[in-house]
Amino acid sequence: MFRRMAVVGLIVGLTACQDDKGSPLVADTQISGFDASELDLSVSPGDDFFAYANGKALANVEIPADKSRYGAMDVLRDNSDAQVRDIIEESAAGAFPSGSDQQRVGDLYSSFLDWESRDARALAPLGPFLDKIDALQSHDDVFSYFGVAARYGFNSPVEIWQYADAKEPGIYAFYLSQGGIGLPDREYYFKDDPKSERIREQYRAYMLELHQIAGIATDAAAVRKIYDLEVAIAEQHLVKERMRRFADNYRRIEQQDLPELVGGVNWSGYLDGFGLENPGYLVSISSDYFNALGAIIEKTSVEDWQTYLRWHLINAEASLLTQAMDQRRFEFYRKTLSGVEQQLPDWQRAVGVVGRSLGELVGKVYVERHFPPEAKARMEALVANLIDAYRDSITQLEWMSDATKIEALDKLSKFKPMIGYPDVFRDYAGAVIKADDYYGNRLGLVEAERNRDIARHGAKVDRTEWGMTPQTVNAYYSPVLNVIVFPAAILQPPFFNLDAEDAVNYGGIGAVIGHEIGHGLDDSGSKFDGDGAIRNWWTDEDAAQFEVRTNSLIAQYADFCPFDDLCTNGEFTLGENIGDLGGITIALRAYQASLKGEEAPELDGLTGVQRVFLGFAQIWRAKMRDEAMRQLIATNPHSPSQYRANGPVRNVPEWYEAFNVTPDNALYLPPEQRVKIW
Structure with missing residues (x-):
């Protein structure tokens, strides 16, 4: 999924969306959407496309002490947290009826910040569980x-x-x-x-x-x-x-x-x-x-076992629990393992707690303030364009038989896009919140969630339910539900720029859309059919062809080594790498189709195709601490940011022509070694 590396924010000032799916809405005065002055011309794009597109912009970036990585996505996440903080603190400062949305949101936030009460209770909240362990x-x-x-x-x-x-x-x-x-x-x-x-x-x-x-x-x-x-x-x-x-x-x-x-x-x-x-x-x-x-x-x-369970x-x-316990846990899990030097500000941590526990109560207000209907309409048009491009690409695949194509197209036709926010927001029934009992609040929220799950065991699945809140910096695909989900917060630069000509948006949010659709057809998602059930819909010959291509991609990423003693894990990251490759490939195809045979405008000295690729590269703009990079490679199915830019483009023929990449360049792959899946 894209979700562990996405961003959040708001979009304002959208214009009306066209009904014609061929071309999403753009502003009256178009800009390129990529600052060409940020190109690092000392680097050949064919040697390191990530550095060419992002190196100059990142040159003077310092990773804040409370973060393990920093880049465009992290700036947007911080901005979003500040917006959500305004919503939450309005609730925390007011006098609202017990059980109301505002009371629960405000008091949960306040209870996190109440270190005096938390320290006074010390380990007492764990007493019932420690007693259970002692009684074993x-x-x-x-x-x-x-x-x-x-x-x-x-x-x-x-x-x-x-x-x-x-x-x-x-x-x-x-x-x-x-x-x-x-x-x-x-x-x-x-x-x-x-x-x-x-x-x-x-x-x-x-x-x-x-x-x-x-x-x-x-x-x-x-x-x-x-x-x-x-x-x-x-x-x-x-x-x-x-x-x-x-x-x-x-x-x-x-x-x-x-x-x-x-x-x-x-x-x-x-x-x-x-x-x-x-x-x-x-x-x-x-x-x-x-x-x-x-x-x-x-x-x-x-x-x-008792010693272990305690x-x-x-x-x-x-x-x-207490500030001292919280700090010591931070020092190991964040400082030792990820290199983070200090905790996030308490207000920002409290915003995260509310988002994870009562997120749709805040999301409802967030959408009202920061996500106008025009944004959703434009996103729906972009998703439709990407699905059309996937359909055309699958139809024209040379390596896949007609029998498997029929199944792939059937699955594609059943994709359900979910844009912006859920149709019905959760009310978190059963969640009772007190301003001075953080642990009790969290325990009660867990109880309410577990009881909800148990009550609906064996019942019909609610396919309108979201796994993310509207204000979340993210997007995802669920193979069991066959849904692709794009929260409201992702629609801002560098992913989406209302004022930009289409190219950079296809390279940004278009590639994200393509990535999530691609998860339905990656090495894992392709084992589920269009209804979300595990079923083998491949012929043996096509499955073998698919494996040849994915094995080549595994080998390519295994050669990316950020440290002398550590390279990326091509097998573990395969699904995300397939998603990234499919994302930029299909986004470019959709952009070219949107031109309807017309020439793309040249803006800031950049062609349309160049802007698509540069829009793709800039969504991965980030620096990461060495410790965090090592942990990511060990535990995360996504490749490090620089390889999410460099890895896919070297397999796309149009990239070579757009940036004059030759066999002398480090990223060059001979045509027969380039991987084309979708």
């Missing part, structure tokens, strides 16, 4: 507590969450997946190099110190037991490259057959702990891990 007497008790931990988000070795059933996408189901480790990914426990060993040492030191800050007795020996148990769990985790193959991992387990998944444990106790007594069936996406977990549970003493409770909740 058997391995069955331990497994039952895993269900409690999963319900409240305490990092359970057996996680459970709800989504549409990928084999029957019309109804909700619960999925079981692996968990239970404190480092970001299994490889952090096993990678054999000085940097990784130093992180492991710092993690163990953090364990010891957070216990001490919380006032829970521990020592180095206890910390070692926790860590060793995490190592045993991590060793059985499916690697991230396999975990992203969702369709291949799907396994429906009838309730009575759950002992076949994890044997020798009390599954009814786990389900009771979570609050889901009779699910009928569950879906496992980590079956090999679960098959090995039973032995780990059995050979670990109940006492050691740790994961305080670690999960540290940022919700």
Whole structure:
């Protein structure tokens, strides 16, 4: 998905949108939408297109102390947070009826900022859970507590969450997946190099110190037991490259057959702990891990499990409790792992809390103030153009048979774009908020959310529901629902510029649209049909051709190495790289179609095709700390920003002509090595 690298903001002053899908609306006086003075002419575009387009603009950028990366997207996110802050603080400053939207939003925000009350309560809010852990007497008790931990988000070795059933996408189901480790990914426990060993040492030191800050007795020996148990769990985790193959991992387990998944444990106790007594069936996406977990549970003493579970409770909740615990958690997870030097301002963190917990209550106001109807209409036209371009491209593919094309086109015809904001905003029924009880608020919100999920288990899926709020800096695609979603906040430069001629917008928001549509046809999304069900709709020959192309893309990205000792993971990032390649390829095709045979205007000395590619490059404009870059490569399915610009364009023939790229250039690929998928 595009979502982990997107931006947010507002659009103002839109003009009326044309009904003709061939050409989206543009301003009366057109600009290029790209500042040509920012081109770094000391760099050949064929050697490093990212640096050519962005190097000069980034030359004097300093990453703020409270961020791990900084660029155009981050500036827009900060601006959006400030806009949302205005909305929230109006609620926080007013006297509104109990239970009203304004009261709940304002008091949740205020409760985060109330460090005095949070510090005074100290560890007391965790008392009921610590008592549960202290009372564990058997391995069955331990497994039952895993269900409690999963319900409240305490990092359970057996996680459970709800989504549409990928084999029957019309109804909700619960999925079981692996968990239970404190480092970001299994490889952090096993990678054999000085940097990784130093992180492991710092993690163990953090364990010891957070216990001490919380006032829970521990020592180095206890910390070692926790860590060793995490190592045993991590060793059985499916690697991230396999975990992203969702369709291949799907396994429906009838309730009575759950002992076949994890044997020798009390599954009814786990389900009771979570609050889901009779699910009928569950879906496992980590079956090999679960098959090995039973032995780990059995050979670990109940006492050691208690030590481990206390740790994961305080670690999960540290940022919700005292200032000292919050700061120490920040120092490990953000400073050590990502290189961030200081916390975000409290107001900005509080805005994030409200957004994640009651986001659509704020989003409703955000849309009224910052997203006029004209913006949605224009976005709908752009999406329609991109879908048309995909349809034309699929129809003309030389490597795909007619039988598979029919299925691909059927899936494309069933894509549902969701633009701006939901038709009906959530009311967050059951969420009771108090101004002086931050932990109680968060716990209550989790309870309300879990109860909502459990109540609709097995019921018809609400296909109008959004997974993001309108003010979120993001976009996404869901293969199970076959929807592409673009929140209101993404429609501003560098993604969308109302005053610019079409080219830069096709390279920006057009490529984002193409990226999200492309996820329905990438190596993972292509295993789902147009109704969102896992189904193989490929002929064997076409599947083999597709694999040849994707393997070539894997090899290309494996050659991108930001450090002497670390290169990008072409297999893990494959889906996003397919999305980026499809995005710019189809966006360019849509732009050319929109010209209707006319010549594109030359603006600021740049041709239309050049502006499409430069518009694409500038959406990735950012600097990143080395620590954050390493963590991104280890844990994130997106490639680093510079390769999201450089990687796709070298596969697009028009880029070579537009920028006079020759075999002497570093990014040059011979025509036979260029990957064309869609």
